[in-house]
Amino acid sequence: MNFKIAVLSGDGIGPEVIQESVKVLKAIAESYKHEFQFNYASVGAIAIDETGNPLPDATLDVCKDATAVLFGAIGDPKYDNDPSAKVRPEQGLLKLRKELGLFANIRPVTAYNSLLDKSPLKKEIIQGTDMVIYRELTGGIYFGEKKLSEDGKTASDLCEYSQFEIERIAHLAFKAAQTRKNKVTLVDKANVLESSRLWRKVVSEVAKSYPKVTLDFLFVDNAAMQMILNPSQFDVILTENMFGDIISDEGSVIGGSIGLLASASVGDGVALFEPIHGSYPQAKGKNIANPIASILSAAMMLDHFGLSDEAEAVRQAVNKTIDKGIVTKDLNGEAFVTTTNIGDIIAGTI
Amino acid sequence: MNFKIAVLSGDGIGPEVIQESVKVLKAIAESYKHEFQFNYASVGAIAIDETGNPLPDATLDVCKDATAVLFGAIGDPKYDNDPSAKVRPEQGLLKLRKELGLFANIRPVTAYNSLLDKSPLKKEIIQGTDMVIYRELTGGIYFGEKKLSEDGKTASDLCEYSQFEIERIAHLAFKAAQTRKNKVTLVDKANVLESSRLWRKVVSEVAKSYPKVTLDFLFVDNAAMQMILNPSQFDVILTENMFGDIISDEGSVIGGSIGLLASASVGDGVALFEPIHGSYPQAKGKNIANPIASILSAAMMLDHFGLSDEAEAVRQAVNKTIDKGIVTKDLNGEAFVTTTNIGDIIAGTI
Ligand SMILES: CC(C)[C@H](C(=O)O)[C@@H](O)C(=O)O
Numbered sequence: 091m092n093f094k095i096a097v098l099s100g101d102g103i104g105p106e107v108i109q110e111s112v113k114v115l116k117a118i119a120e121s122y123k124h125e126f127q128f129n130y131a132s133v134g135a136i137a138i139d140e141t142g143n144p145l146p147d148a149t150l151d152v153c154k155d156a157t158a159v160l161f162g163a164i165g166d167p168k169y170d171n172d173p174s175a176k177v178r179p180e181q182g183l184l185k186l187r188k189e190l191g192l193f194a195n196i197r198p199v200t201a202y203n204s205l206l207d208k209s210p211l212k213k214e215i216i217q218g219t220d221m222v223i224y225r226e227l228t229g230g231i232y233f234g235e236k237k238l239s240e241d242g243k244t245a246s247d248l249c250e251y252s253q254f255e256i257e258r259i260a261h262l263a264f265k266a267a268q269t270r271k272n273k274v275t276l277v278d279k280a281n282v283l284e285s286s287r288l289w290r291k292v293v294s295e296v297a298k299s300y301p302k303v304t305l306d307f308l309f310v311d312n313a314a315m316q317m318i319l320n321p322s323q324f325d326v327i328l329t330e331n332m333f334g335d336i337i338s339d340e341g342s343v344i345g346g347s348i349g350l351l352a353s354a355s356v357g358d359g360v361a362l363f364e365p366i367h368g369s370y371p372q373a374k375g376k377n378i379a380n381p382i383a384s385i386l387s388a389a390m391m392l393d394h395f396g397l398s399d400e401a402e403a404v405r406q407a408v409n410k411t412i413d414k415g416i417v418t419k420d421l422n423g424e425a426f427v428t429t430t431n432i433g434d435i436i437a438g439t440i
Numbered sequence: 441m442n443f444k445i446a447v448l449s450g451d452g453i454g455p456e457v458i459q460e461s462v463k464v465l466k467a468i469a470e471s472y473k474h475e476f477q478f479n480y481a482s483v484g485a486i487a488i489d490e491t492g493n494p495l496p497d498a499t500l501d502v503c504k505d506a507t508a509v510l511f512g513a514i515g516d517p518k519y520d521n522d523p524s525a526k527v528r529p530e531q532g533l534l535k536l537r538k539e540l541g542l543f544a545n546i547r548p549v550t551a552y553n554s555l556l557d558k559s560p561l562k563k564e565i566i567q568g569t570d571m572v573i574y575r576e577l578t579g580g581i582y583f584g585e586k587k588l589s590e591d592g593k594t595a596s597d598l599c600e601y602s603q604f605e606i607e608r609i610a611h612l613a614f615k616a617a618q619t620r621k622n623k624v625t626l627v628d629k630a631n632v633l634e635s636s637r638l639w640r641k642v643v644s645e646v647a648k649s650y651p652k653v654t655l656d657f658l659f660v661d662n663a664a665m666q667m668i669l670n671p672s673q674f675d676v677i678l679t680e681n682m683f684g685d686i687i688s689d690e691g692s693v694i695g696g697s698i699g700l701l702a703s704a705s706v707g708d709g710v711a712l713f714e715p716i717h718g719s720y721p722q723a724k725g726k727n728i729a730n731p732i733a734s735i736l737s738a739a740m741m742l743d744h745f746g747l748s749d750e751a752e753a754v755r756q757a758v759n760k761t762i763d764k765g766i767v768t769k770d771l772n773g774e775a776f777v778t779t780t781n782i783g784d785i786i787a788g789t790i
C-alpha cells in the first residue's frame with residue numbers, strides 16, 4: 091500500500107530520533123512491500139529561525155496533504171526564560187494540534203518486564219501496569235483566552251470546555267476501555283472547578299452508552315498520588331488538557347524511561363504520532379538519545395494505517411532488542427549503544 | 441504564655457486526628473506551663489448538615505478571634521459525585537483561606553529514615569529528600585470567575601494572577617531558602633500560560649533581592665516527573681495554586697505515608713495548620729487514622745507561636761515513637777496501634 095507521511099523533526103534531539111524511526115519504517119516498507127513517501131517540513135524553533143513562524147504555512151500544507159504526521163520534538167531553551175518572547179516553538183505544536191483537529195492524545199503506559207528495575211518506583215508497585223491515558227488536546231486552558239493587562243501587572247488564562255468537546259473524547263476513551271479492562275477513570279477537580287463539574291456530568295451521560303464499562307472519578311491531586319502508589323489499578327484514564335499533560339508525564343516514569351513512551355494524537359482527520367519526551371537540548375548532536383519512543387510512535391502510526399502485522403513486527407523488534415540488553419545511555423549508563431546503532435539493530439531485526 | 445486556638449475538626453477522620461493533636465498540645469501546655477484555650481467550631485459537610493453553610497459566620501468569628509486555627513479535614517463523598525450540588529464542604533475551606541488571607545501554603549516533604557522502605561519509591565531515590573513546597577493559596581483558577589452557560593453546555597474557570605499576589609509569596613519562599621539550601625525552583629507552564637509568564641517575570645525580579653539564592657524554572661509536567669525521578673534535587677519549590685495542589689500531593693508519597701505530612705497556611709494574620717490528608721471517609725470511626733500529620737501540624741503551630749523548644753519536643757516525641765516501630769495501620773498493616781493509642785504514647789513521651 092501507499093502512504094504519504096509528513097515528517098516534522100523539529101528541535102533538539104527530534105531530528106536524531108526521527109532519523110531512526112524513518113529507518114525502521116523503510117525496513118517495514120521493504121519487507122512488506124509498501125510504499126511510504128516521506129515529506130519533510132520544519133516546525134518549532136528551527137522553523138522560527140528559518141521563517142519567523144513556528145508553523146509555516148508550507149508545513150501545515152504538507153501535513154494536511156499527508157495520511158499521518160510523524161513528529162519529533164520541539165522547544166529550545168532560548169525561548170523558555172524569556173517571558174517577553176512573542177513567538178515560541180510551542181505555538182507551532184499547539185497550532186498544529188488545533189489545525190488538524192487532534193482532540194485526543196493517547197498515551198499508553200506499560201511496565202516492560204526487562205526494565206522493571208530501571209524505574210524509580212519499586213518493582214512490586216509497577217508490575218502489571220497497563221494503562222492508557224486519553225488526554226483532551228485542543229481545549230481547556232491551553233486554548234482559552236489569554237490576557238495581559240496594559241500595565242503588565244495582571245495576567246490570565248481561561249479554561250473553557252463545551253459538552254461537545256468532552257463527549258467526543260469520552261466516546262473514544264470508553265471504546266478503548268471496551269477492548270481492554272472495561273474501566274474508565276475520569277481525572278478532574280470537580281470539587282473546585284466549574285469546567286470539571288461539566289466534565290463529570292457529560293462523561294457520566296456518555297457512560298450510559300457503555301454499560302459494560304465502569305466509570306470512576308478521581309480528583310487530580312489524588313490521581314497524582316495514585317499514579318505512584320498503585321498504578322496497576324488503572325485501565326483508561328480520561329482527562330482534560332492541562333491535567334493530562336501533568337499526569338501523563340508523571341506516568342511516563344513508571345516504565346523506567348521516558349525514552350520509551352510513544353503517543354498518538356487523533357481527531358477529525360490526519361493523525362499525528364510523537365514521542366512523549368521533549369527536545370532534550372542537552373543531548374542534541376551527541377548520538378545518545380533514545381529513539382525507541384519515536385520508533386514505537388511509528389508503530390502506533392502503522393496500527394492507524396490498519397497495518398497491524400507491521401506494527402507488531404516493529405514492537406517485537408524493539409522488545410527483542412531491549413530484552414538482549416541493547417539499550418541507549420538513558421537505560422544503562424555503563425554499557426550502551428548509540429542512537430544510530432540501536433536504530434540499525436531494530437531495523438535489521440525486521 | 442497564653443494562646444487562643446480555634447479548633448475546626450471538620451469531616452471524616454478530621455475529629456479523630458484533631459483529638460490526638462489537642463491531647464499532645466495539652467501535654468505541652470502542662471510541661472511548659474502555657475495556657476492554650478481551645479475554641480471548637482464546625483466547618484465542612486458537618487457544618488452544612490447543621491446550618492446549611494460550610495463556613496458558618498460563627499466559625500469565622502472564632503477563627504478571626506484566635507491566634508491560630510487547628511484544622512482537621514473536610515469533604516464527604518455525598519457531594520463529590522453530584523455536579524449540581526450548590527453548597528459543598530470544600531467551599532468552607534476555600535472561603536476560610538480567602539477570609540483569613542492565607543495566601544501561602546507551606547508543605548515540608550522529608551524522607552523519614554526509619555520509614556524509607558514504606559515509600560513506593562526506591563530507597564536510593566528518596567534518601568536525603570528535604571524540600572518544602574510554597575503553594576499560592578488564595579488566587580489562580582481556584583478563585584477566578586466561574587461560568588456555566590445558561591444551556592448548561594459550556595463551563596469555564598478563569599486563572600488570574602497579579603504581580604502583588606506573586607511577589608508576596610515569592611518573598612516568603614526566598615526567605616525560607618536563605619535558611620535552607622539557598623535554592624528556589626519555580627514550577628509553572630510558561631511555555632503555554634500567560635499567567636505563568638507573569639510568574640516567571642515577577643519571581644525573577646524578586647530573586648534579585650536574594651543574591652545568595654539561585655532560582656531555576658521547571659515546567660509543571662517536567663516537575664511531576666522530577667519529583668519522582670530525583671526528589672532530593674529540590675530545596676524550596678514555589679508554585680501557583682492548582683499546580684501546588686497536584687505537585688504537593690504527589691510529593692506526599694515520598695515519605696511513605698500521607699499520614700505523616702503537615703502543612704501551615706500563613707498570610708496576613710491568623711495562620712492555619714492542617715494535615716495534608718483529606719477526610720478519608722472510609723476510615724472514619726474505626727480508630728485507624730494516623731494522627732501524626734495533625735500532630736506535626738500542631739508542632740508547626742508551636743513554631744509559629746515562637747515556641748520552638750516546644751515544637752521540637754513534639755517532633756522528637758513523634759520521631760521516637762516511629763523509630764520504635766509504633767505506627768498506625770497505614771504504615772504497618774500487621775502490627776499497628778490505634779489512633780488514640782499513638783496519641784497517648786506521643787503525649788506521654790512529652
Ligand atoms: C510542548 C508543550 C506545549 C506540550 C504540552 O504541554 O502539551 C508538551 O508538554 C506535551 O505534552 O506535548
Ligand SMILES: CC(C)[C@H](C(=O)O)[C@@H](O)C(=O)O
Pocket residue numbers: 281282311515530533685
Ligand atoms: C479540598 C480541596 C479544595 C483542597 C484544595 O484543592 O486546595 C485540598 O485538596 C487541599 O490541597 O487542601
